[in-house]
Amino acid sequence: MQTTLHHEISLSGTGLHSGRPARLVLKPAPIGAGISFLRRDVAGPGARIPARWDLVTPSPLNSQLQNAFGVTVSTVEHLMAACAGTGLTNAVIEIDGPEVPVLDGSSAPFARAILSAGLARQEAPLEAIEILRPVEARAGAASARLDPGAGLVVSFAIDFPDAAIGRQVKTLDMANGAFLRELCDARTFCRQADVDAMRATGKALGGTLFNAVVVEGDRVLSPGGLRHRDEPVRHKMLDALGDLALAGAPILGRYTGVRAGHAMTNQLLRALFAEPTAWRRVEVDEATARRLPGYRLAPADLARVA
Template identity: 65%
Template sequence: MQTTLKSSISFSGTGLHSGRRVQVTVHPASAEYGIWFRRTDLEGARALIPARWDAVVPCRLCTKLANARAEVATVEHLMAALAGCGIHNALIEIDGPELPVMDGSAQPFVEGFLSRGLRRLAAPARVLRILEPVEVIDGDARASLSPADTLEIEFEIDFADGAIGHQRKALNMANGSFVRELCDSRTFCRSADVDAMRANGLALGGTLRNAVVVDGERVLSPGGLRHADEPVRHKMLDALGDLALAGAPILGRYRGERAGHALTNRLLRAVFARPGAFRLETCSPAMADRLPGAGLAAADLRAVA
């Protein structure tokens, strides 16, 4: 069945790129509502923005959604938390143009959602089943979706900095795997890139407390890494959030190699441009048991020091 939150929950913090303080409230919503953002600092219909692949607009280093007059940026961590917790319907009110970065991961959102609990709705959930392989390539970066009976995510990265290096990880996302394995992994960057990003109006709210910053072999952020392979885990987190913009849980195998937000969105556009590549199905009980939030419990949340 479709789900929503049992009650509303609010989060506040600073936008990673804008540096602006912002408050977000995630409200329960009815069946078939889907996920929508509403800018509370704007009026009328222009304030509503769908959390959907075809509302994504070009943006460096994050995922931005927009309508004709409004936008909301850095939605990927919140979208990953919604997808990873199995939440299908929600209205997200926000009083600015960018989501708060929190600690750089999706864990604060997951903690909030689990504290409220989920409510089942009187409508069957639907899944997007991948029927044939689809791949997009940009230089040495590539992303693909191929048929599978669950959502599987595999990612590979390769950085010159020894603190990151070459990392590869694959996970079946069923039954709370996202919450146990990925949700606490933080966004990361190279120290050498920070000044360039800020010169271009990016990362204005970034600190060593809400991002993993590396310099060669060193991790500059206090406490070091939460996982030895935290960077690739975060890329998988991002991928789940970007795939959630498909509008339904995906049954398929995603593989990313040096891929980013823009390439994953290009992949979704390529899938939807090929009607034979996918099928929207009513979710059977057996399918429901294989979705990311199935059987999730608060105990699945990893403790982070």
């Protein structure tokens, strides 16, 4: 079944790249509405930005949406991952500026808020996107691929010269609860040299050692170190889940990313929807629902969230 929130919830923080204060309110939405953003600082019809793959516009460090009026909202990936990971399908996200707050750099605060509000089941069937044949996007040594599968499996490989990260590979079946247990608390990460370069170009102005994992060589500079030994690859998987959520429906298939980023996962979705024989929409029955990330999570599951 489709779901929405029992009641509205609000979160406040700072935009990771803009450094500006940011506040958002998640509100219930009717059947079939999907997820959309509503810029409260913009008047008229241009204020609404649906969370869709075809509205993703180039942005090197995050996922940014732009509607037909040129209005944008950026850094949506952690919030979209929380929506997908908790099974929230219909919501309006009111936001007072152009960037979603980074909070602690993970999806955990968003997931906690969604599950605290509770999900209301709506009397309408949910559809999923079933992958029928392989689709791939490539650029140099990076790639992203979707293959057929009964549920959603996410696999990722990264390789960084810094010994604090190095090469990491992980695969997870995203069936009920795996997002909360394994991914949602994994924070965004970067190298100290990247921080210096980003700030020199006006990016990462809201980044701190408390909302990102910053490494230099074999050292983790962020207080407390890593939440997981392989936190960086887990965060890349979290990002991929959020970017895949822009498909507008749960995906039944296997995603494999190798050094892939936001832009490549979006290229993969564009390649998928350009090939009508590579996918189909299917109604989600009870057996299929059990294989989706957000199947019947309850407030008690919050104990597993960092």
